[in-house]
Amino acid sequence: MVLSAADRAAVRALWKKLGSNVGIYATEALERTFVSFPTTKTYFPHFDLRPGSAQVKAHGNKVADALTLAVAHLDDLPGALSALSDLHAHELRVDPVNFKFLGHCLLVTLARHYPGDFGPAMHASLDKFLSHVISALASSYG
Amino acid sequence: MVHFTAEEKAAVVSLWARVNVELVGGEVLGRLLVVYPWTQRFFDSFGNLSSESAIMGNPKVKAHGKKVLTSFGNAVKHMDDLKDTFAKLSELHCDKLHVDPENFKLLGNVLVCVLAHHFGKEFTPQVQAAYQKVVAGVANALAHKYH
Numbered sequence: 001m002v003l004s005a006a007d008r009a010a011v012r013a014l015w016k017k018l019g020s021n022v023g024i025y026a027t028e029a030l031e032r033t034f035v036s037f038p039t040t041k042t043y044f045p046h047f048d049l050r051p052g053s054a055q056v057k058a059h060g061n062k063v064a065d066a067l068t069l070a071v072a073h074l075d076d077l078p079g080a081l082s083a084l085s086d087l088h089a090h091e092l093r094v095d096p097v098n099f100k101f102l103g104h105c106l107l108v109t110l111a112r113h114y115p116g117d118f119g120p121a122m123h124a125s126l127d128k129f130l131s132h133v134i135s136a137l138a139s140s141y142g
Numbered sequence: 143m144v145h146f147t148a149e150e151k152a153a154v155v156s157l158w159a160r161v162n163v164e165l166v167g168g169e170v171l172g173r174l175l176v177v178y179p180w181t182q183r184f185f186d187s188f189g190n191l192s193s194e195s196a197i198m199g200n201p202k203v204k205a206h207g208k209k210v211l212t213s214f215g216n217a218v219k220h221m222d223d224l225k226d227t228f229a230k231l232s233e234l235h236c237d238k239l240h241v242d243p244e245n246f247k248l249l250g251n252v253l254v255c256v257l258a259h260h261f262g263k264e265f266t267p268q269v270q271a272a273y274q275k276v277v278a279g280v281a282n283a284l285a286h287k288y289h
Contacts (some may be wrong), residue, residue: 028267035267036274051267104251108270111259118259120176121194127177 003128008074010125014110014117015071022068025109027060032105033098040098063102070133077136085140096138103130144279146221150272157261157269158218166256167211168204172197174245174252181245214253217280224283232287243285250277 003011018025033040034049034056047055066084073080088094107126111118146154175182175197182191188202197203213231220227235241254273258265 032267032270036271104254105270107255108258108265111255112262112265115259115262118255120173120198123173123255124177124194 003074003125003132006121007125007128010122011071011074011129014114014122014126015068017114017117022064023057023061025113026064026067026106027057029102029106029109030056030060030063032108033102036105037098037101040101043092043094043098067106067133070129070136074129077132078139081133081136082140085137088137089140089142096134096141099134099137103127103134106130144221144224144275144282146272146275149268150275151221153269153272154218154221154276157257157264157273158215161211161215161257161260163211163215164204164208166253166260167207167209168198169207170249170253170256171207171210172200172203173256174249175203177252178248181248184239184241184245210249211253214280217276217283221276221279224279225286228280228283229287232284235284236288243281243288246281246284247278250274250281253277 015022031051034044041049047053047059049056066081069080070077078085088096107123107130110126111123175185175191176194185191185203185206188200188206190196190200191203216227217224235243254270254277257273258270261269
């Protein structure tokens, strides 16, 4: 599974459109993840996880920044995300199955907010992009 | 067994009442074949699946999508009894169709994305969570008779 030129162009174009709202959508994706996949909350016992939580919002912004970094380095995702991979593997020790839950909720969030853009081809490109990000994030494990 | 609260059932049922099963079925199955192209392995007899537009416009994909989503509608009517409701279909998918149950999870998530796409603001985190439970329940029920 490779990110084709078309996939990259699609993801870059959508990210440009999201502009400064990436943080809002990443936060919503996190909220959706906590509600739909409650086991993910076990990584955040120190957070207020109620809707509107400032901590979740701050974390959403962190996730957004990482995704924006990924979009800027589509040619070398493992390299760009290696520090984050180390963090998640060795310090946070997050089971990688959880990355898929967040990735799915990101797709749901984007489908909900950008229906005109979320055609089957964009859905496929985004899914592939997120799979590559997840792969890069999991690369330091084990 | 999946347990649904009264609120979750109400959310699932009320949204489903507004789903155009024919339209959404074709959309869901089509997107499964586009986003996860290896799933095309089960549909060699469907003709042209060579591009996104070929897949989304393929009449056999639409017809089969409608069949699949109608079955999902049955799940919505029997949320407390998914294993029994899908017992025969489970045997069929294992013994005759030889479908890896992993595919049920993929289809379930595509359905959730399509519902978000169609219902937008109404597809709140709570409604999504209820539907994630349904699709997980259906996937488990469909895998239940595998051997």
